[in-house]
Amino acid sequence: MSALTYPQSIVLGALQGVTELFPISSLGHSVLLPAWLGGSWETLVTESDSDSGTPFLAFIVALHVATAVALLIFYARDWVEIIGAFVTTVRTRSIATSTERLAWLIVVATIPVGVLGLLLEHPLRTLFATPLAAAVFLTVNGVVLAAGEVLRRRAAAAVEPAVVGAHAHAVSDEPRERALAALNYREAAGIGVIQSLALLAGISRSGVTMVGGLLRGLSHEDAAKFAFLLATPVILAAGVLKLPTLAGPQGDGMHGQILVGALVAGVAAFLSVKFLTRYFVTRTLIPFAVYCLVVGVLSIIRFA
Secondary structure, eight states: OOSOOHHHHHHHHHHHHHHTTTTTOHHHHHHHHHHHHOHHHHHHHHGGGOTTOOHHHHHHHHHHHHHHHHHHHHTHHHHHHHHHHHHHHHHHSOOOSHHHHHHHHHHHHHHHHHHHHHHHHHHHHHHHOSHHHHHHHHHHHHHHHHHHHHHHHHHHHHHOOOOOGGGGGGOOSSOOOBOGGGOOHHHHHHHHHHHGGGGSTTOOHHHHHHHHHHHTTBOHHHHHHHHHHHHHHHHHHHHHHHTHHHHSGGGTTOHHHHHHHHHHHHHHHHHHHHHHHHHTTTOOSHHHHHHHHHHHHHHHHHHO
16 A cells, blocks of 8 residues: 555645646656655655655656646647648648648657657656755756846847837837747757756756747747647656556555546646746746745755
8 A cells, every 4th residue: 555645646746737837847846845844755755766666656657647638638729730730741741831840840859858868767866856956956947047038138138239210219128039930940959958957856847948949039928838838748758658657566556646646737737837828928937936046045955
């Protein structure tokens, strides 16, 4: 019988659904929160270092699958168009529309994170999924988010053309933004490589992907959408590959907790992506950077 309780499954499900999409690292929080709470919470994580698999790891797999399903539901119309566009390009061997180009940008960006994930996920989890390491990387995540915003502003100031006469009032510090489909394939691959930093507990997948998009000239809204679209196949594939652990002894005696946690994670993820797609229409990553810096530094002090 698993030590995982229903209250724990609800809390951890909500935590996964929110922190996977908010740019504050779900993996980092899944390590730090139990460590802060201690007792049976901390035992869940420390036992997960076993190579043979544990009930907690099986539970986390279910939460990831639920998060990916929530993203698929939220972007269902987009994915129907993207998949249809991809099939069209394979049939015609040409790329004619922005949706067809977006489909291939997602493919190109997914390849590096997929390869690196298969090679490095386990060793990085074994080495760095400790409270102190997660605290350090969460602090680094805050620095990355803040630096992305600062560099974006500086790039905008450097390229803004001089405007004179009647048009002078039109000048602002807002950067000239590119359309999402205007990214080239090398840029997409670079963003995919950046996304693989999320293999480190404390580094946010959505956060670093957004920063990569912002530095290539995307708006916050488009950078967030690309981050969420790009995360969907990665999270789903990683979860599906590990689903057999639920059918083994790791899942025995905790199917109820798994179901409850997955439902909570799915609902939390859906509400999170709905909120963030509206939030990033007009706002930035700075509040999340501040949060990561504060929690990261406090956690370093606590666990050093």
